[in-house]
Amino acid sequence: MSAEIVIGEQVALPEFKKVGVPVKVSAPGKIILHGEHSVVYGRLALAASIGLRTTVELSEIDIPNLFVVQLPSVKYVGTFDMQKLKHHLLEPLLPLTHESSMYCWEYPDFIHHDALTDRVMAFLDMHATLPPQHALSLKAAIFLIAGILGSSNIDIPSLSLHSETSLTIGAGTGSSASFLVSLAAALIQYVKTKKTGENFSKPCYKSSNWKVNHDYFRIEELSMISQWAYSAERIIHGNPSGVDNSVCTWGGLVEFRRGLAPKPVPLSSLGTMKCMLVNTRVPRDTARMVAKLAALYKSRHDMVNNIFNAMEDVAFLALKQYELLGKNEPGVLEATKAYEELAELCSTNHHLLCALGLSHPRLDEALLLLHRHGLVGAKLTGAGGGGHAFALIPPSYDDTVLAEICNELALAGFGATVAELGGVGVDLEQ
Ligand SMILES: Nc1ncnc2c1ncn2[C@@H]1O[C@H](COP(=O)(O)OP(=O)(O)OP(=O)(O)O)[C@@H](O)[C@H]1O
Numbered sequence: 328m329s330a331e332i333v334i335g336e337q338v339a340l341p342e343f344k345k346v347g348v349p350v351k352v353s354a355p356g357k358i359i360l361h362g363e364h365s366v367v368y369g370r371l372a373l374a375a376s377i378g379l380r381t382t383v384e385l386s387e388i389d390i391p392n393l394f395v396v397q398l399p400s401v402k403y404v405g406t407f408d409m410q411k412l413k414h415h416l417l418e419p420l421l422p423l424t425h426e427s428s429m430y431c432w433e434y435p436d437f438i439h440h441d442a443l444t445d446r447v448m449a450f451l452d453m454h455a456t457l458p459p460q461h462a463l464s465l466k467a468a469i470f471l472i473a474g475i476l477g478s479s480n481i482d483i484p485s486l487s488l489h490s491e492t493s494l495t496i497g498a499g500t501g502s503s504a505s506f507l508v509s510l511a512a513a514l515i516q517y518v519k520t521k522k523t524g525e526n527f528s529k530p531c532y533k534s535s536n537w538k539v540n541h542d543y544f545r546i547e548e549l550s551m552i553s554q555w556a557y558s559a560e561r562i563i564h565g566n567p568s569g570v571d572n573s574v575c576t577w578g579g580l581v582e583f584r585r586g587l588a589p590k591p592v593p594l595s596s597l598g599t600m601k602c603m604l605v606n607t608r609v610p611r612d613t614a615r616m617v618a619k620l621a622a623l624y625k626s627r628h629d630m631v632n633n634i635f636n637a638m639e640d641v642a643f644l645a646l647k648q649y650e651l652l653g654k655n656e657p658g659v660l661e662a663t664k665a666y667e668e669l670a671e672l673c674s675t676n677h678h679l680l681c682a683l684g685l686s687h688p689r690l691d692e693a694l695l696l697l698h699r700h701g702l703v704g705a706k707l708t709g710a711g712g713g714g715h716a717f718a719l720i721p722p723s724y725d726d727t728v729l730a731e732i733c734n735e736l737a738l739a740g741f742g743a744t745v746a747e748l749g750g751v752g753v754d755l756e757q
């Protein structure tokens with residue numbers, strides 16, 4: 328039924344040609360400035376998009392009855408039988424928590440998440456046994472395909488899905504959210520470009536006939552994209568707070584509290600904010616780190632809760648400094664003071680995360696190296712246990728010293744990138 332072809336084996340894809348104009352979408356990765364983990368428990372988080380992106384291209388292809396999936400970032404290439412995909416996932420009524428007449432694809436929350444995930448897994452189980460990372464990526468991707476295309480009334484021809492990223496996978500910079508946001512956006516854009524009448528929905532669902540614009544995503548669409556990506560993130564992360572999919576969708580600097588709409592924070596009026604991103608190259612798994620902390624939260628509830636409260640204070644104090652940098656067109660002295668304050672808050676935040684057992688010797692080593700060069704405000708970012716650390720780079724910081732730090736980090740076996748903060752969120756590519 329399907330051929331799973333892992334790159335490196337001598338098995339080629341059937342030769343296919345793209346038909347028509349592909350849909351191409353990209354979304355940024357993110358760093359959590361403050362509030363990782365505590366945000367899962369309802370505390371404030373601040374996060375920003377970074378200038379490293381994931382692209383998804385969805386094209387119609389000329390070979391009948393085929394769905395080609397190419398995810399080179401996770402070394403997966405495979406094909407599926409489109410008729411079977413339709414029969415098992417796109418044509419049946421979606422499992423819903425509400426009457427079908429109340430559902431349309433604007434309400435991904437109305438989908439019975441576990442039931443659709445089970446259906447997707449049963450479909451994938453019919454195929455070759457997949458290694459865990461491929462299974463995770465495909466489960467989440469096919470969940471979105473089943474949900475979004477399965478809600479719509481368009482005819483689906485043979486398709487190719489291709490995605491690549493400049494982010495490191497599984498390292499705290501939001502690779503999964505960036506992938507799923509771009510995919511949800513590409514699927515939504517595809518349905519928009521294919522719709523024939525006024526209504527997008529299958530006849531059994533509530534009609535969905537909002538105004539279509541093909542050139543950009545409207546605010547309502549961005550909300551939908553973020554919600555769909557959140558549903559798929561649940562497959563990868565278990566209990567995500569929603570901060571990653573929000574930042575990857577909206578871009579910029581975002582103030583986030585679980586269950587509430589993300590609030591944009593104006594970025595510094597002093598020019599692009601930059602950070603030094605350090606990759607420890609120590610792999611870790613966000614779902615496992617979140618589960619580890621959940622166990623500690625249960626066994627040492629008051630202690631962990633107090634640390635979360637301290638993290639919320641840190642995030643709140645940092646927000647004041649970002650607001651000052653963003654709104655007041657501060658003078659040089661005021662801005663220098665704000666950066667010093669932010670550096671101190673990053674360092675405090677890192678030590679609070681250390682107290683929860685979320686650091687790693689390599690993260691601490693990277694922080695020491697940055698400290699020696701005057702980048703004193705650094706912290707781990709994301710789930711911890713490895714992955715990335717970052718340090719904000721003050722505007723006055725010397726570029727030649729930055730280059731020296733990058734060299735020194737590389738010599739010590741770290742990855743080093745100077746990343747811009749706060750670029751655009753999910754967007755159509757020309
Ligand atoms: N670009 C991608 N293409 C396909 N699958 C991806 C991609 N990025 C991430 N994934 C899937 O997500 C999993 C990584 O999830 P994980 O949450 O640990 O990493 P992350 O998103 O980089 O980290 P964080 O959520 O802490 O920022 C991978 O094992 C893979 O299955």
Ligand SMILES: C[C@@](O)(CCO)CC(=O)[O-]
Pocket residue numbers: 359362363364365366367499501564566567568569570571613617709710
């Ligand atoms: C660790 C965590 O706070 C950040 C993952 O990028 C988990 C989440 O917010 O879902």
